[in-house]
Amino acid sequence: MGRYIIKRIIGLIPLLLAVSFLIFIFIHLIPGDPARLMAGKDATNDEVEALRTYLGLDKPILEQYFIYMKELFQGDLGHSLRSNAPVTQLFGERFLPSLQLSILSIGWAMLIGILLGVISAVFRGRWPDYFGTITAISGISVPNFWLGLVMIQLFAVQFNIFPAGGIETWKGYVLPSFALGAGIMAMITRFTRSSLVQTLQEDFIRTARSRGLGERAIIFGHALKKSMITVLTIAGLQFGFLLGGSIVVETVFSFPGMGRLLIDSIQFRDYPVVQSLLLIFSLEFILVNLIVDILYGFFNPKIRYN
Amino acid sequence: MSETQITTDQTQFVETKQDSNFKRLLRSFKKNKLALYSLYVIILLLLIVIFGPWITPYDPQEANYDSILEAPSWQHLAGTDEFGKDVLSRLIVGARLSLGVGVSAVLLGAVAGTILGLISGFFGKWVDRVIMRICDILFAFPDLVLAIAMVAILGPGMKNVIIAIAFFSTPSFARIVRGETLEIKERLFIEAERSIGAKKSRIILRHVFPQTISTIIVYITMNIGGAIISAASLSFLGLGASPSSPEWGAMLSASRDYIGHAFHLIFFPGLAVFITVLVLNLFGDGLRDVLDPKTRD
Amino acid sequence: MTGLLEVNNLKTAFISDDKTTQVVRGVSFAVNKGEIVGIVGESGCGKSVTSLSIMRLLKGTSGTIQDGEVRFHDQNLLDLSEQKMRKIRGNSMSMIFQDPMTSLNPVLKIGRQLMQGIMLHLKYPKEKARKYAVSMLESVGIPRAESIMNEYPHQLSGGMNQRVMIAMAMSCNPELLIADEPTTALDVTIQAQILELMKELREKQNTTILMITHDLGVVSEVCDRVIVMYAGRVVEEGKTAEVFENPKHPYTEGLIKSMPKIGQKQSRLYAIPGQVPDPANMPKGCKFAARCPHVMDICTEKEPDLIKDEEGRKHRCWLYQGEYEGGEKVDVKSSTGN
Numbered sequence: 001m002g003r004y005i006i007k008r009i010i011g012l013i014p015l016l017l018a019v020s021f022l023i024f025i026f027i028h029l030i031p032g033d034p035a036r037l038m039a040g041k042d043a044t045n046d047e048v049e050a051l052r053t054y055l056g057l058d059k060p061i062l063e064q065y066f067i068y069m070k071e072l073f074q075g076d077l078g079h080s081l082r083s084n085a086p087v088t089q090l091f092g093e094r095f096l097p098s099l100q101l102s103i104l105s106i107g108w109a110m111l112i113g114i115l116l117g118v119i120s121a122v123f124r125g126r127w128p129d130y131f132g133t134i135t136a137i138s139g140i141s142v143p144n145f146w147l148g149l150v151m152i153q154l155f156a157v158q159f160n161i162f163p164a165g166g167i168e169t170w171k172g173y174v175l176p177s178f179a180l181g182a183g184i185m186a187m188i189t190r191f192t193r194s195s196l197v198q199t200l201q202e203d204f205i206r207t208a209r210s211r212g213l214g215e216r217a218i219i220f221g222h223a224l225k226k227s228m229i230t231v232l233t234i235a236g237l238q239f240g241f242l243l244g245g246s247i248v249v250e251t252v253f254s255f256p257g258m259g260r261l262l263i264d265s266i267q268f269r270d271y272p273v274v275q276s277l278l279l280i281f282s283l284e285f286i287l288v289n290l291i292v293d294i295l296y297g298f299f300n301p302k303i304r305y306n
Numbered sequence: 307m308s309e310t311q312i313t314t315d316q317t318q319f320v321e322t323k324q325d326s327n328f329k330r331l332l333r334s335f336k337k338n339k340l341a342l343y344s345l346y347v348i349i350l351l352l353l354i355v356i357f358g359p360w361i362t363p364y365d366p367q368e369a370n371y372d373s374i375l376e377a378p379s380w381q382h383l384a385g386t387d388e389f390g391k392d393v394l395s396r397l398i399v400g401a402r403l404s405l406g407v408g409v410s411a412v413l414l415g416a417v418a419g420t421i422l423g424l425i426s427g428f429f430g431k432w433v434d435r436v437i438m439r440i441c442d443i444l445f446a447f448p449d450l451v452l453a454i455a456m457v458a459i460l461g462p463g464m465k466n467v468i469i470a471i472a473f474f475s476t477p478s479f480a481r482i483v484r485g486e487t488l489e490i491k492e493r494l495f496i497e498a499e500r501s502i503g504a505k506k507s508r509i510i511l512r513h514v515f516p517q518t519i520s521t522i523i524v525y526i527t528m529n530i531g532g533a534i535i536s537a538a539s540l541s542f543l544g545l546g547a548s549p550s551s552p553e554w555g556a557m558l559s560a561s562r563d564y565i566g567h568a569f570h571l572i573f574f575p576g577l578a579v580f581i582t583v584l585v586l587n588l589f590g591d592g593l594r595d596v597l598d599p600k601t602r603d
Numbered sequence: 604m605t606g607l608l609e610v611n612n613l614k615t616a617f618i619s620d621d622k623t624t625q626v627v628r629g630v631s632f633a634v635n636k637g638e639i640v641g642i643v644g645e646s647g648c649g650k651s652v653t654s655l656s657i658m659r660l661l662k663g664t665s666g667t668i669q670d671g672e673v674r675f676h677d678q679n680l681l682d683l684s685e686q687k688m689r690k691i692r693g694n695s696m697s698m699i700f701q702d703p704m705t706s707l708n709p710v711l712k713i714g715r716q717l718m719q720g721i722m723l724h725l726k727y728p729k730e731k732a733r734k735y736a737v738s739m740l741e742s743v744g745i746p747r748a749e750s751i752m753n754e755y756p757h758q759l760s761g762g763m764n765q766r767v768m769i770a771m772a773m774s775c776n777p778e779l780l781i782a783d784e785p786t787t788a789l790d791v792t793i794q795a796q797i798l799e800l801m802k803e804l805r806e807k808q809n810t811t812i813l814m815i816t817h818d819l820g821v822v823s824e825v826c827d828r829v830i831v832m833y834a835g836r837v838v839e840e841g842k843t844a845e846v847f848e849n850p851k852h853p854y855t856e857g858l859i860k861s862m863p864k865i866g867q868k869q870s871r872l873y874a875i876p877g878q879v880p881d882p883a884n885m886p887k888g889c890k891f892a893a894r895c896p897h898v899m900d901i902c903t904e905k906e907p908d909l910i911k912d913e914e915g916r917k918h919r920c921w922l923y924q925g926e927y928e929g930g931e932k933v934d935v936k937s938s939t940g941n
């Protein structure tokens with residue numbers, strides 16, 4: 001097991017290098033001159049050039065990449081052009097709230113999604129199934145920024161139960177996590193349903209029935225465990241959806257997280273921050289997929305032993 | 307001589323089979339009520355897209371400072387905005403932009419992805435490896451993050467939103483088409499034809515591509531909804547359509563500050579996105595069940 | 604002897620969107636206590652559907668039992684509530700299936716799957732159930748039973764899994780065991796072992812076995828009586844030896860002729876010409892007429908009845924219908940075997 005995980009992590013290194021290089025190229029393709037931007041509007045050409053040399057922006061691009069990577073390994077992500085604060089410090093403030101929001105969102109989404117999916121599969125073709133299916137398709141179709149705004153109107157403006165933004169108390173997490181989780185909840189509902197319906201057609205379910213087991217034992221004791229393996233994998237793939245969604249939802253709720261930082265930084269052309277954020281987002285995504293893969297192996301006896 | 311005959315026979319066989327299936331497909335599609343009604347709504351939306359500018363109750367551009375931020379009424383079914391412009395009229399002309407961006411982005415991604423997928427699957431070897439590795443790298447970014455990065459490079463604007471969304475759609479189309487191509491390649495008759503010495507490009511176009519079409523169509527319909535949401539999201543984030551544009555996401559973005567005062571400004575554009583994407587998804591589901599029954603349930 | 608199981612005029616159909624296809628079309632037979640009875644017939648003739656109908660295991664498919672009776676201990680199972688039926692399934696009547704690899708849950712340990720039924724029907728507490736499960740595994744000839752309890756089905760061979768299936772099916776001492784092609788998915792040598800095991804079960808525990816197969820070799824090896832099915836109907840029934848020696852129905856004759864015999868070259872294997880009729884599109888008269896070497900005019904006009912002659916043999920063929928004009932028609936109402 002341990003060796004397998006290490007092997008997988010080592011296998012990811014080329015991908016990580018390629019991703020970091022791609023991001024690096026991306027950032028350098030952005031039109032606009034970071035040196036001029038940093039130096040300010042009234043700087044003379046000489047000042048700009050001096051700053052460029054100081055920042056190392058006059059070196060060949062490949063060399064710049066190597067310097068960047070070297071600093072990266074030393075834990076130096078550079079400084080924000082806007083506030084001049086170290087990027088690591090900016091992240092330190094924002095990482096935790098974003099992480100909490102993600103975990104909360106995916107948590108309730110899985111809980112409700114699996115429940116609705118099981119209900120839909122068990123009552124296949126009857127009204128609970130239609131209810132589950134319609135909820136699911138609606139959840140996938142609703143733009144999360146709109147859902148967020150509608151919830152602000154309802155729960156913050158009209159009824160004043162939850163705040164419209166900020167995370168001074170736990171209440172600040174409720175609406176954002178709801179808006180962020182709705183789509184994932186919907187997808188998990190659908191995957192659970194379809195996977196369970198499929199599993200219920202399998203031979204071993206018939207065997208279980210032929211042993212006299214009741215429906216509940218068959219669904220929870222036999223079918224769900226098999227289905228969960230599939231659902232888990234697919235839920236992991238939706239994590240990208242969650243990361244993308246967090247950018248939008250954090251903007252709606254003025255949530256002090258990484259997503260909003262990305263949008264702000266793009267608007268201010270704060271390249272070092274944007275670059276590091278893109279790297280962190282893809283790293284997170286790759287990592288979650290790896291974890292899901294490993295968990296998949298852990299839950300699936302066939303893979304575990306081979 | 308005899309070889310050519312074999313090929314034509316096969317083509318004919320495929321065609322007749324499709325023909326006799328078509329009625330059955332139509333029948334089973336009609337049975338899916340939800341998908342059928344969605345199709346009606348989609349047709350209505352298309353009519354709005356085509357005739358939009360001629361059917362608006364008011365001039366969507368005309369400011370009227372006597373009636374700003376009016377709540378919905380019989381005069382203004384969806385109310386008026388901060389310039390007194392009729393929201394419904396703006397939504398109607400905005401349909402073109404919102405749907406147009408989603409559809410063209412997915413189509414662009416589908417074309418690029420299909421070409422790459424066909425090449426990758428058919429030629430195999432290093433070509434395949436290079437294309438798939440590039441896809442892997444692009445898959446390492448969450449879709450919207452990739453799109454945001456693209457727009458950051460290219461600058462905001464509708465055209466760049468289309469490119470950005472097409473960009474992240476391409477690898478998934480490439481993967482799916484590649485998988486199909488590999489499967490089709492395995493089937494005997496292409497092997498047979500290749501041994502006869504038909505040109506590769508001809509085999510791809512005549513035999514491989516047609517068999518991937520139904521999968522591609524299903525995948526396109528299933529992706530358009532998501533693309534519309536992505537486009538609206540980018541506009542909402544201020545990276546897409548300009549805030550004064552009647553694009554639905556941009557309308558939402560522009561009216562964010564009026565939450566609590568003029569909720570209709572937020573409610574209706576979002577509802578338009580929601581309903582559009584909902585019917586597209588319902589329709590896509592129905593289509594998938596009919597065209598690609600193996601993926602059903 | 605008394606009939607433990609009596610199936611009377613059983614009709615089962617699959618209902619799809621717009622049509623109903625009857626695949627078991629009025630099947631009647633009886634199985635006596637302690638017997639091993641075989642049901643043979645080509646693929647698709649309705650053997651599995653018949654056995655699933657008996658156990659009422661059609662749930663999850665589009666199949667429904669339209670008519671008939673399944674009498675077990677003189678009680679019509681088709682009248683029972685699902686709850687009562689569950690008490691019978693896996694308890695006094697159990698089943699093993701064709702493919703042991705897919706018939707066991709791949710994500711649950713063997714031990715757990717075995718113990719479920721034991722705890723349910725015998726009401727054993729967990730530890731006792733565990734011990735009992737191990738002893739069941741040992742009794743079907745599984746080595747290192749203790750450790751296999753903690754293994755998953757894919758870690759075992761097909762033959763071993765089928766033994767596990769048998770242990771599961773036998774764990775509550777069923778009176779009737781329905782085995783649907785228990786050896787088809789296995790290698791020849793393993794096949795023989797499994798058949799041997801089943802014979803042993805009958806000897807030791809007097810278990811009644813309904814053996815479903817398309818392999819007449821299996822029938823001649825283990826069955827006391829054989830029922831031949833064609834296109835959803837019984838076309839012949841009798842003691843195994845008698846049927847093999849003197850098949851009445853041309854279909855049975857064809858089946859026996861197509862059996863590979865020891866010393867015969869593979870290439871000269873006989874095959875019944877033609878194809879099984881499509882269940883959605885059955886011909887009018889005798890369903891075998893199109894393939895029958897003895898076909899007569901009447902065969903395509905009217906379907907013969909299943910009749911019982913004075914030797915106690917049953918057959919459904921116009922060749923004999925005249926002879927036994929007054930013969931007992933079996934189809935219409937029930938009858939027990941001998």
Ligand SMILES: Nc1ncnc2c1ncn2[C@@H]1O[C@H](COP(=O)(O)OP(=O)(O)OP(=O)(O)O)[C@@H](O)[C@H]1O
Binds near residue numbers: 626647
């Ligand atoms: N779940 C199902 N849905 C629809 N039709 C079915 C289903 N199961 C069986 N059938 C149909 O019922 C008929 C009888 O099938 P059955 O499985 O009983 O045949 P069989 O005699 O057991 O054949 P085999 O030797 O292949 O197991 C076949 O025509 C088959 O197509």
Ligand SMILES: [Mg+2]
Binds near residue numbers: 650652784
């Ligand atoms: Mg069968």
